[in-house]
Amino acid sequence: MTPLLPETARRPVAALAAAAALFLAGCADMGHIDPHASLRDAASVGIAPEAAAMATPTVDSQWWLGFGDAQLNTLVDQALRGNPNLRVARARLERAQAAIGAAEAGRLPKVDGQLDLNKQQFSSNYIYPAPLGGSRQELGTFQLNASWELDFFGRNRTAIETAVGSTNAAAADADAARVLLASNVARAYVQWARFNDQLAVAQRTLSQREETLKLVRDRVSAGLDTRLEQFQSEGGLPQGRQQIEALNEQIALARNALDALVGQPGATRTLAAPKLDSLRPIALQPTIPADLLGRRADIAAARWRVEAATSDVANAKTQFYPNVNLVAFAGFSALGFGQLFKSGSEQWSVGPAVRLPIFEGGRLRSNLRGKTADLDAAIESYNAAVLDAVREVADQVASAQAVARQQAEQAASQRAAESAYDIAVQRYGAGLGNYLNVLTAETTVLAERRQAVDLSARALETQVGLARALGGGWQPPAQATAAAGRQATRHP
Template sequence: MRLDSPSRAARPRLIPSALLLLAVLGLSACADMSGIQPHAALRDAASLGLPAEASPPLTVDAQWWREFGDLQLNRLVDEALVSNPSLKIVQARLARAQAGAELTQAATGPQLNATLDATRQQYTANGAVPPPLAGTVRESGTAQLSGNWELDFFGKNRAALEAALGSARAAQADAEAARMLLASNVARSYFQLLRLNEQLGVAHRLLAQRTQALRLVQDRVNAGLDTRLELRQSEGTLPDARLQIETLQEQLTLARNALNALLGQPNRPLALDLPALSAIKNIANATTLPSDLLGRRADIAAARWRVEAATQDVSSARSQFYPNVNLVAFAGFSSIGLDRLLGAGSEQWGVGPALRLPLFDGGRLRANLRGKTVDMDIAIESYNAAVIDAVREVADQLASRQAINRQQVEQQAAQSFAENAYEIAVQRYEAGLGNYLQVLTAETTVLNQRRQGVDLAARALDTQVALMRALGGGYRADLPSNTAQK
């Protein structure tokens, strides 16, 4: 017996299969994907004006709000991160995206199903069913295991999985961005409370000052040194001071309500011992744009992962132009008559490949690929818009911080001069060398300077919070290597 005789016998059966495979691959090569390409391109650090060389290391703690040195603020932020419903919604979206990635991953492996069917049926006597089944009522049953495994030769399932994982990573970055936004909103609302409380203190000091001035005018009128005109002028200043107090108290109530909403506890009495703005520490130490800014921002990371997901969606759409190859197998029992279902002769099994290739689909695949490519362009331009906004935001906060520092120096000098002028005006009035209008004018200047001082101190803190958020708030992105900024 010749050793090569089995291969010669098998060769006639292999030749048609090989020809069929070549024909299928030839048809797949005719799938037309030409003319469908993305048009957008990712912006890099150089095109955004970021430093080419690494800037001095800038460390931002993930819990940066603790560096303000206010235990009350720490408690409020911690409570908001636990109770805020908007943050919980974002976290739920993350869980849903992760579940979607797990579902896509499950579809890439072998599938095994079990089937058990039992049917009582009357067979037609006038059809294709032969005797003795024709016209009878019989039971039939099937107990079977069936398996399917799609062989991902062209990467369709792999690309779909990478797209799902990219969407899940984008959702995770969104959750970090929402957490950072919530913490910054709580801090800014808290500092707004401090500003209003300090402005209320200024208004109370103004009321006390004007009440004291009214007593002085009354004494001078009683002594015949002033007229009723000065008395009416002095009396008219008190309602204005009380109006300012009422306005600030309303704003304080609204600010407390807004803070309660961030904490997820609306209409709850908020017992706070509000410190002075000067008691809050300064924390922002950045002076220039960091070269690694794009790797610090959670919103940019989310946008970049959406680009990655869209890119993989395009790859998956391209792979649908190629053949789909499955391995299919089944094994089990089938019989007419349930008493023979597990008996001899009821066995059945089968195994083999299944190949599907789209030939004429009316342009469905091209339309799908074109749509996914447009989605990729949208994702890229959304990323570009996010990085442009990020650079602008950091630059704005750095500029504001430096400008506020200069403004505070000038305001403090102006306030010192205004207070000296007011003291001189009061002394001149008490000595009979000046009129009360001069006192009111000097007092108005002092009041304006005090208000400006409070506003600038609050703006300085608010800008530091905004800068911490603009710098990413301690977030470090895990981006694809071709986009991470080093």
């Protein structure tokens, strides 16, 4: 039978077929390795789409200024400048930014210089014949080496996208740390004010008990009461002083906590003791905004980790394809250092270099499976952050409303308790009532005063928590927003 193609024509075809078979064999199977998790959106966590048309709460990026306390403003500013944890977040951001530069370098040609000057003893029983075999020679090489990876399959591009996603996540983490730090300083400051107000209540109670003791002693001296009432009245004084000491301890601990947050020991030493009534309520509309997921830096960080993991999976897939490089070198090489730069010692080479994975023992599939699992983990971490964010806002809204109702009821209860106590003291002084009625009324008044302070502090803490839950006034940088749009287009 006559061949369909002559021998000279069949050779290139056979070479091409062999190359194609090698390519197909080298591109290992990536099938059945896919992520299983999916991202949650606003509707899936109960944020109604029609909420977008509602007036939503706006939080200023310096929301703590709304409290109108200059000392608090100073403490927050100092914390944002000097807190060690915030500096750690900034260092992580700088490290991530450096990773972008390293990834971008992979797209550029690489050139390095080489200078080798060696003295070598050649074997007499090897491939080198005499007079080279058995001699000792000086070998010199001086050349430039260059290589350039041709990114046909997007290996370098996906590596850059991974680094960019990680950098944006680190930047959002740093912003989230700022929001958290400011809220922690404000909360610690409110606690300091709460303990100061509680101390004022305790001191007022102690003074009140001292006045009552004086009354009891006068009545005992007049023979109107017994020593029992005097002992009962005297027993309240040590108890009142013990409460004052306990509150002084709590005040010291609150100040230490603020010093640590600010990053400056003794920062609160020169400050005046704050009072709860010196802090103005900040205006926050208690509703869950439709764009909540875009207002929080921690959610943005989780979303960028999803983008980075998505690019990492794409990069793992490029490992299955050939790696094509242009390589070249030019320089001099000679036997004998004196011959190195003479005519005839020149050497050069240029051409493509292709590396193709043929058998990797499952390494590439295992790597892809691991990166896909990382993507699933990143998606579920994002989903958890979304759910936590919605819960935090709902909790703060519910607490704000409940505390407001409790304050109204407590104010009425305290007014009644104060009136009952005044009447009990007047009746006791007039001999119309016993001292047990005074003690009972005093206990009720003391509890109501403490409750009033606690509710005032809770109202302020709830406002701090709501400001943080709504994102603390954070807005994504314009460049990150644009990059997110491009990532979403590539990875729907």
